[in-house]
Amino acid sequence: MLTILFDGIAYGLLLFILAVGLSITLGLMNFINLAHGAFAMAGGYITVIMVHRFGISFFWSLPAAFIITAVLGAFLERTLYVQLYDKSHLDQVLFSLGLIFMSVAAVDYFMGANQQIVNLPPSLDGRLQFFGASIGYYRLFVIILCSLLTIGLQLVLTKTRFGSRLRASVDDQRVARGLGIDVSRIFALTFAMGSGLAGLGGALGAPFFNIDPTFPLKFMIYFLIVIAVGGTTTITGPFFSALLLGVADVAGKYYVPAIGGFIIYTIMVAVLIFRPQGLFGRVTGR
Amino acid sequence: MLLRRQFLGVCAGVALSFGLSGLALAEDTVKIGLILPMTGPSASTGREIEAAIKLYMQQNGDKVAGKKIEVITRDDTGQADITKRLAQELVVNEKVAVIAGFGLTPLALAAGPIATQAKVPAVIMAAGTSMIVEQSPFFVRTSFTLPQNTTPMAEWAAKNGIKKVVTLVSDYGPGIDAEKAFKEKFTADGGQVLDSLRAPLRNPEFAPFLQKAKDLKPDALFLFVPSGQGASLMKQVAERQFKEAGIQVIGTGDVLDDEQLNAMGDVVLGMITSMDYSAAHDSPENKKYVAEFEKANPGMRPNFMSVGGYDGIALIYKALEKTGGDTTGTKLIEAMKGMAWTSPRGPISIDPDTRDIVQNVYIRKAEKVNGQIYNVEFATVPNVKDPLHGKK
Numbered sequence: 001m002l003t004i005l006f007d008g009i010a011y012g013l014l015l016f017i018l019a020v021g022l023s024i025t026l027g028l029m030n031f032i033n034l035a036h037g038a039f040a041m042a043g044g045y046i047t048v049i050m051v052h053r054f055g056i057s058f059f060w061s062l063p064a065a066f067i068i069t070a071v072l073g074a075f076l077e078r079t080l081y082v083q084l085y086d087k088s089h090l091d092q093v094l095f096s097l098g099l100i101f102m103s104v105a106a107v108d109y110f111m112g113a114n115q116q117i118v119n120l121p122p123s124l125d126g127r128l129q130f131f132g133a134s135i136g137y138y139r140l141f142v143i144i145l146c147s148l149l150t151i152g153l154q155l156v157l158t159k160t161r162f163g164s165r166l167r168a169s170v171d172d173q174r175v176a177r178g179l180g181i182d183v184s185r186i187f188a189l190t191f192a193m194g195s196g197l198a199g200l201g202g203a204l205g206a207p208f209f210n211i212d213p214t215f216p217l218k219f220m221i222y223f224l225i226v227i228a229v230g231g232t233t234t235i236t237g238p239f240f241s242a243l244l245l246g247v248a249d250v251a252g253k254y255y256v257p258a259i260g261g262f263i264i265y266t267i268m269v270a271v272l273i274f275r276p277q278g279l280f281g282r283v284t285g286r
Numbered sequence: 287m288l289l290r291r292q293f294l295g296v297c298a299g300v301a302l303s304f305g306l307s308g309l310a311l312a313e314d315t316v317k318i319g320l321i322l323p324m325t326g327p328s329a330s331t332g333r334e335i336e337a338a339i340k341l342y343m344q345q346n347g348d349k350v351a352g353k354k355i356e357v358i359t360r361d362d363t364g365q366a367d368i369t370k371r372l373a374q375e376l377v378v379n380e381k382v383a384v385i386a387g388f389g390l391t392p393l394a395l396a397a398g399p400i401a402t403q404a405k406v407p408a409v410i411m412a413a414g415t416s417m418i419v420e421q422s423p424f425f426v427r428t429s430f431t432l433p434q435n436t437t438p439m440a441e442w443a444a445k446n447g448i449k450k451v452v453t454l455v456s457d458y459g460p461g462i463d464a465e466k467a468f469k470e471k472f473t474a475d476g477g478q479v480l481d482s483l484r485a486p487l488r489n490p491e492f493a494p495f496l497q498k499a500k501d502l503k504p505d506a507l508f509l510f511v512p513s514g515q516g517a518s519l520m521k522q523v524a525e526r527q528f529k530e531a532g533i534q535v536i537g538t539g540d541v542l543d544d545e546q547l548n549a550m551g552d553v554v555l556g557m558i559t560s561m562d563y564s565a566a567h568d569s570p571e572n573k574k575y576v577a578e579f580e581k582a583n584p585g586m587r588p589n590f591m592s593v594g595g596y597d598g599i600a601l602i603y604k605a606l607e608k609t610g611g612d613t614t615g616t617k618l619i620e621a622m623k624g625m626a627w628t629s630p631r632g633p634i635s636i637d638p639d640t641r642d643i644v645q646n647v648y649i650r651k652a653e654k655v656n657g658q659i660y661n662v663e664f665a666t667v668p669n670v671k672d673p674l675h676g677k678k
Contacts (some may be wrong), residue, residue: 003497004494004497007493007494007497011491011493108325108326108329112329113325113326113327113328113329113330114329114330114514114546115514115515115517115518115546117517117518117521117546117549117550119521119551125525127525127527134527136525138525207521208491208493208522209491209518210517210518210521212327214326214327249491249494250491250493250494251494252494253485253491253494253495253498254494254495254497254498257481257483257484257494257495257498258484261486
């Protein structure tokens with residue numbers, strides 16, 4: 001029972017880290033970036049290459065995955081995404097879908113279509129017994145790391161100058177510009193951070209899922225569900241929705257395996273019927 | 287659209303039954319249309335099969351009964367509608383005498399109607415759902431069927447002190463076949479299946495299913511996932527520590543695919559599986575096959591998919607020899623029925639009634655041999671036919 005809860009929380013937090021970047025670009029920057037999963041995949045492949053081609057420790061590959069995907073995100077934001085900020089949502093969707101297919105084909109070409117396996121360092125293998133629950137070290141590691149990241153992120157957004165500038169830029173770009181805030185720099189930084197987090201999520205998820213080139217497509221649905229259920233105006237919304245979905249998914253598959261796979265979709269439909277703006281969203285004027 | 291397809295089908299049929307005897311004979315080339323997933327999630331299947339076919343043609347030359355053999359490979363990326371379109375193009379435009387390949391069950395099923403209408407033999411080199419060959423009188427299979435490989439596993443389990451089993455399979459045709467076949471044989475032999483779990487085919491998280499299986503405290507856990515997904519499953523199996531809980535992990539050889547086996551690491555050691563082929567199969571034919579395959583494709587180990595392709599092309603060669611180069615579809619199919627020879631996997635034959643393969647199934651244990659992990663065979667169940675055919 002506790003084991004299930006624990007596995008569910010680990011899965012949920014991982015989903016959150018993967019999806020939070022999307023929530024930021026979608027909710028704060030009002031940009032639909034379906035190619036978000038491609039950054040997560042990039043993070044996963046960076047881990048694979050570092051750990052298995054060069055024999056670098058898994059722990060070092062995590063910050064590397066974050067930094068490299070963040071830089072990649074910043075680069076793409078400056079060159080490509082920036083052109084689309086004031087285009088219609090349909091254009092943004094088509095553009096980012098195109099990016100997904102390009103990333104899938106590119107990874108297929110360079111790395112092959114096989115699932116890539118990431119083997120964990122021995123220090124993260126194994127399980128511990130805790131009040132009758134059997135807990136995998138790696139899942140515990142994921143939970144701790146993701147919780148710290150969430151707290152940090154929340155603090156950055158609410159307590160720092162950068163956070164308030166970001167919120168100001170989002171609320172009203174023109175006024176923010178008028179007050180001397182460099183909106184485009186803030187957006188680039190935010191986008192890079194979101195991509196970096198996705199990359200980190202991909203790296204953390206790689207030992208669970210074994211990534212392959214179709215990762216961005218496979219996981220796009222999960223990201224979108226997290227965002228749809230959680231709402232996009234805060235990051236606490238996606239946080240709780242990811243936890244809810246993670247636990248519900250794992251518990252559903254455990255207790256009623258016959259329909260387990262449908263549970264998260266059912267939750268999404270139910271939430272969207274009763275609260276179309278998401279569980280924690282506020283109705284915005286936009 | 288339908289009318290046009292039917293028309294094309296009829297044209298193709300006419301072209302093949304009349305045209306080929308005059309037109310293609312004069313050209314003295316027999317074209318074989320190979321449709322495989324060369325990209326996408328099942329790409330490894332396609333690459334293994336293609337490599338094996340190239341090897342066979344390199345070993346045996348490209349001439350049979352005075353005809354030159356030309357293989358045209360097309361990539362269906364693992365999607366059934368593309369398979370169907372490619373099959374049609376190959377039959378109508380390229381006028382192939384045989385279509386072959388088919389990496390997954392739905393892909394084979396999509397090509398069935400075209401084979402039937404055009405009267406072109408379709409050699410299944412990979413797909414493993416039992417009922418495929420019943421869908422067209424022009425289907426022949428040289429791979430395996432899931433029930434064929436699963437039943438011996440159930441028998442072995444029942445005989446070796448395993449009383450309670452939980453099964454976990456991928457939720458699609460072959461997985462359900464495996465689940466059914468295992469349950470039927472195992473309960474008939476006095477065992478008990480505690481629960482039958484089905485994980486969605488594109489399932490990223492096996493954890494809840496595995497935890498459930500573990501909590502039911504069976505003597506053994508039976509696994510099936512398609513070729514290519516075994517690694518991620520086995521990692522999570524190891525994480526749940528089944529071995530330490532005294533639960534034997536068993537399954538079909540698909541899970542411990544030779545191609546990925548080494549990369550899975552020591553976690554798979556001790557797992558018992560049943561399959562029609564292992565790269566470690568001890569026979570002179572196989573030693574030669576593995577050595578030459580690995581020489582031609584560095585870094586690749588031949589798996590059960592490759593041998594399906596190797597025997598598939600062998601069957602086409604042998605059938606052409608028997609018809610003296612006549613490529614009429616019905617004659618080729620007749621020639622294929624009952625064909626028997628020794629393949630790298632051991633003695634095999636084509637059942638004249640079902641056009642399905644009859645072969646030995648081996649029980650194997652994952653072990654380290656010279657620092658590499660192999661499925662080492664320790665028991666043989668000879669001449670297994672697919673147990674589901676004819677059962678309705």
